[in-house]
Every structure is written in C-alpha cells, then in structure tokens.
Amino acid sequence: xxxxxxxxxxxxxxxxxxxxxxxxxxxxxxxxxxxxxxxxxxxxxxxxxxxxxxxxxxxxxxxxxxxxxxxxxxxxxxxxxxxxxxxxxxxxxxxxxxxxxxxxxxxxxxxxxxxxxxxxxxxxxxxxxxxxxxxxxxxxxxxxxxxxxxxxxxxxxxxxxxxxxxxxxxxxxxxxxxxxxxxxxxxxxxxxxxxxx
Numbered sequence: 001x002x003x004x005x006x007x008x009x010x011x012x013x014x015x016x017x018x019x020x021x022x023x024x025x026x027x028x029x030x031x032x033x034x035x036x037x038x039x040x041x042x043x044x045x046x047x048x049x050x051x052x053x054x055x056x057x058x059x060x061x062x063x064x065x066x067x068x069x070x071x072x073x074x075x076x077x078x079x080x081x082x083x084x085x086x087x088x089x090x091x092x093x094x095x096x097x098x099x100x101x102x103x104x105x106x107x108x109x110x111x112x113x114x115x116x117x118x119x120x121x122x123x124x125x126x127x128x129x130x131x132x133x134x135x136x137x138x139x140x141x142x143x144x145x146x147x148x149x150x151x152x153x154x155x156x157x158x159x160x161x162x163x164x165x166x167x168x169x170x171x172x173x174x175x176x177x178x179x180x181x182x183x184x185x186x187x188x189x190x191x192x193x194x195x196x197x
Contacts, residue, residue: 003060003091005030006051008068010039021064028091030062040071041123052079057087058100066092066112067119076116080104154189155179162193 005025009016018035025033032054036047048069055061061083063069069092070076083090084099091097092115097108104112137144157179165175176186 001058001060002054002056003028003030003062004051004054005033006048006061006063006069007033007035008040008045008047008063009035009037011037021068024064025062028062040067040069040119041075043075048079052082052086055083055086055088058089059086060089060091060096062091064093065119066115067122070116071119071123073113073116073120076113076119080109080112149188149192151192151195154192155181158186158189159193162190 005022007018007021007025009018009021016037018037022033022035034047034051034054036045038045051061061079066076069079080090080099084102084104087100087102089096089098089100090104090112092112095111097104097112103109134144158181161170161175161178164170165172170178172183172186176183179186181189
C-alpha cells in the first residue's frame with residue numbers, strides 16, 4: 001500500500017508556498033507528493049491528475065485539507081469517483097475515507113461531502129467579501145487596478161533601441177529580448193511612445 005500526497009496553493013511559488021503541506025504529507029508517509037499552483041475550483045490540474053493516476057487498489061490519496069483537493073463540491077465528487085474506481089482511500093488530515101471495496105460507506109461519504117460543501121462555501125464567501133469591498137471602494141471613488149502607464153514609464157532601453165527596430169535592423173522578438181521584457185510588454189511600451197507624436 002502506497003500513500004500518494006497532493007498539495008495545492010492558488011498562486012505561484014513566489015506568492016504562496018506548498019512546502020508546509022508537502023512536509024506534513026511526507027511526515028505521515030506520503031511518497032510521492034504531487035502539487036499544483038492553481039485555483040481550488042480549476043479543472044484540469046496536472047498534479048491532481050497525476051496523483052489520481054498513480055493510485056492502485058488499497059493506496060491512499062492524502063491531502064492536508066479537503067480544500068487542497070478542491071473548493072468545488074462537483075470536483076470533489078469526481079475525485080471520490082476516481083478513488084472508488086481505483087479501490088483506494090482518501091485521507092484528509094488525520095481522517096481516512098475507505099473506498100477499497102469500491103465504495104465509501106454512507107456515513108463516511110456524507111462527512112466527506114459536507115467537508116466539500118464547507119470548502120466551497122468558504123470560497124464563495126471570500127468571493128462575496130471581495131466583491132463587496134471592491135463595490136464599496138468604487139462607490140467612494142477609489143481607482144482600482146494597476147496605475148495607468150505613460151510614456152515616462154517606458155524603460156530607457158526600449159527608447160534607445162527603438163530606432164534600430166524601426167529601421168528593420170532587429171526583429172520585435174530580438175528587441176524584446178534585448179530589453180529583457182516580453183513581446184506584449186514591448187507592444188504596450190511602443191503604443192505609449194506612439195502617443196508622443
């Protein structure tokens with residue numbers, strides 16, 4: 001019997017860190033531990049797909065919280081179906097849900113589903129609070145989002161190399177690479193410079 005771990009955070013590793021989850025999972029014997037940086041409501045998470053594909057009969061899919069698996073009840077039901085089809089188990093924290101017979105017992109299934117309901121509720125309440133805060137800020141006249149850029153925000157390297165690009169001496173890809181920026185960012189800067197004419 002193997003324990004397959006799964007860890008997830010909503011944003012990339014520069015903003016959130018799955019290391020605590022991975023450490024907690026390896027401490028209880030999970031090996032390997034798959035992970036994703038994606039919303040708990042997102043479909044098509046590669047790490048979760050690999051974790052489910054790795055399960056064999058009797059194995060355990062482990063996560064520190066149900067919200068790490070998903071924040072949508074429908075997706076949790078898909079995970080349960082996959083675990084039941086593989087005659088495996090799900091472990092959330094210290095609680096194990098046994099589907100090694102092909103089905104999770106009714107009371108255990110109800111408990112797991114309720115955990116999923118609360119994970120989805122938490123997500124929906126967060127979205128409502130954010131929406132309410134944004135609406136309140138707009139009502140007060142607060143400008144939200146990134147500040148508008150102007151020509152004075154264009155890096156000097158973009159300005160210096162512009163004439164070589166316009167003369168056809170370098171490609172747009174080469175221009176962006178030489179300036180250390182992406183092509184879409186270069187396009188934005190070029191538009192700002194066009195406004196100066």
